[in-house]
Amino acid sequence: MSHMQGQRQGELKYPTSTLLKSSTDLGWPTLFAELRSHIRREGPGTPAPQAEVVIALRSGDVHVTSKIDGAWRSVRPTTGTIWLCPIGAKADEISIGSLERQGEHLPELQAIHLYVPNGVFARLMDDYNLPAVPGRSIRYSCGVQDELINQIGLSVLSEMRSPTAAGRMLLETLSLLLAARLAHAHSETGLIPPPLLSRHGLDEGRLRRVLAYIEEHLAGDITVADLANVACLSVFHFTRAFAASMGVPPHRYVSRRRLESAKAMIAAGRASLLEIALDCRFSSQSSFTRAFRRATGMTPAEYRRTAR
16 A cells, blocks of 8 residues: 555656656555656645655756745755655655756756655654654754655665565665665754664574575565564664675575576476576566566576576
8 A cells, every 4th residue: 555655646746747667566565766857846645654765866967946835945956866755744846957048948957856754754663762653753954965765765676676686675675775875864853863783694494494594485485574574673773783694684585595496497387487587586587687687697598498
């Protein structure tokens, strides 16, 4: 349901923009993302049901002016400029204007929009001392710089353009990281200290249970929350402890195991490449081919020929 709310939020708030890409068909349960091109006045919007993060990816000589609670705020964006909108907030008007003389060219702002449901913040309740509705406590900010949020946005965009086998797990991790960053550094209630996380890995028993669960569900839908439950830890603590034990975060480990499984199935030669792609949780054969080539230097078809 979160992706439907995010999609509706974008449609209502930015009716004159051009939607270039979205995560609608990717099935991400904890984050909805859109890539939009803005060239003219937007709004007025409706109160936001989800917290929104907007990151400028490319902009011409433009300035963005927002009317919020009757006050105008103007920003000249550069790559990485960020706007933050808490749950329940509404911009009365958003205007994109040229810094050159009017009529010389049509200004454009290309940006990625990330919509974070309150349920993601709720997952952090055990690790942070958060208010009752943490998504509402985010500061309404225009034109801030935050390299961590920028990198999260770029990672989301990369996954949206080229889906991977463990993309849903990656987005689950990124959404939690984004919510934690917003709570820690961009809250109206002041700087909320991050939780104290152990640098130690999982103990032998927990790690064994988690790895067994991954092998048992490799062809199914694995979430980071599922693995954290198996380990009896919060998602935040589990992700760090797993990486300390295995040298890679959970989504990369699962992606690597699925790739190894795909290689074995290709070598066996009993299934088509499309069947293997779907069994390994890729959204399409083309995304499987791209990921396989990145990892091995050859396409699945080329690998099959060499394995004979």
